[in-house]
Amino acid sequence: MTSAGRPSKAGDDRILPVTRWVAVFIIPFLVVADVLLYAFPTRAGELFAWAIAPPLSAYLLASAYLGGVWFFLRVATVRGWHRVRHGFPAIVLFAGALLVATLLHLDRFSHNLSFGVWLTLYATTPFIIAVLAVVQAPRDPGIPDAADAVIAGFARIGLALIGISVFAFGAIMFAAPEFAVSFWAWKLTPLTSQVLGAVLSLTGVVNAALLWDSRASSFRILFQAQLLSLSAIALSLIAGRDDLLWDRPMTPIFIGVMVVGLGLYGGFVAWCEFSLRRAAASRVTVA
Structure with missing residues (x-):
């Protein structure tokens, strides 16, 4: 505590205004990308940064952006840095991987405004988000919220192993x-x-944090975003079913993994909601 009795900067769990403004800045780009990729996948070469075929690949990238919209919306509005902090390393790796992929395949990209925006964003975003993560890191108090829940060890290890497997x-x-x-x-x-490899990295980095953080409040928003992305992928598989190659063993495996993933992530999100609401209600009752 400071001499005035106010919490010191370290551990005050505050999200800095610059972090919120960066989130607000990013959201419109994700929304526009979602609209273009979902509504006009066959025109991606004209309207987006490069021609993506078949449409199912465009849908999968859009699903990651959809989860990103929810995540950055919550960064801009939620109280408590620890509630979103584990998403920042995942964004750094995802954006950095897309920058590398872009530089390796420059000949595949369109010479249009969308590519200029794409290149500018991915040449800057991983570094900006990394700096914000470092600056914000000490503000996590490392303790549960007043109304929080503890994630059981078996659930944390199980979800972490799933994430690590997907990351690999x-x-x-x-x-x-x-x-x-x-x-x-x-x-x-x-x-x-x-x-798509970069998209899969997101869940791995987020879930790995479960190995050292057991607070339900630290993962509530992140798993909401992941569940939203998974749901979008499931709908994409239905919309883009004609693109699936049923003679390849990977097709039923991928669909099966998606079904299991939806069940597990949906169950975990429901548990977080129930546990945190119950903890909040108990605190009110005691008070």
Whole structure:
């Protein structure tokens, strides 16, 4: 505490105004990308940064952006840095991977305004978000909220292992895109393989944080965003079912993983909501 009795900056759990404003700045770009990729996937070469075929790849990238909209909206509005902090390393890795993929495949991109925006955002976002994460890091008090819940060890380890497995698979798609092209559930190019690998990295980085943080309040928003993305992917598989290659074993495997993932993530999000609401109600009753 300071001499005036106010909390010191370290551990005050405050989200700085600059962090909120960066989130507000990013949201419109994600919304526009979602509209373009969902509504006009076959015109991505004209309206987006590059031509994406088949549409299912565009839908999958859009699903990550959809989760990002929710995440950054909450960064801009929620109280408590610890509630969103574990999403920042995931964004850094995702954006950084897309920057690398872009530089490796510049010949695939369109020479239009969308590509200029794409390149500018991915050349700056990973570094800006990384700096914000470092500056904000000491503000996490490291203790549960007044109305919080503890995530059981088996759930934390299980979700972390799922995330790490998905991350490893995404890393293979990014590091060996030609190999991924040969077995994936729909047609890919080396560029779309690396983009999808970057998308898969998100859940791995977020879930790994469960190994050292047991606060339900730290993951409520992040898993809401992930569940939103998973739901969007599930709908995309229905909309883009004609793109699926049913002669490849990866197709039923991917669909099965999606179904299981929806069940697990949906159950975890429901548990977080119930537990945190119950904790809040108990606190009010005691007070």
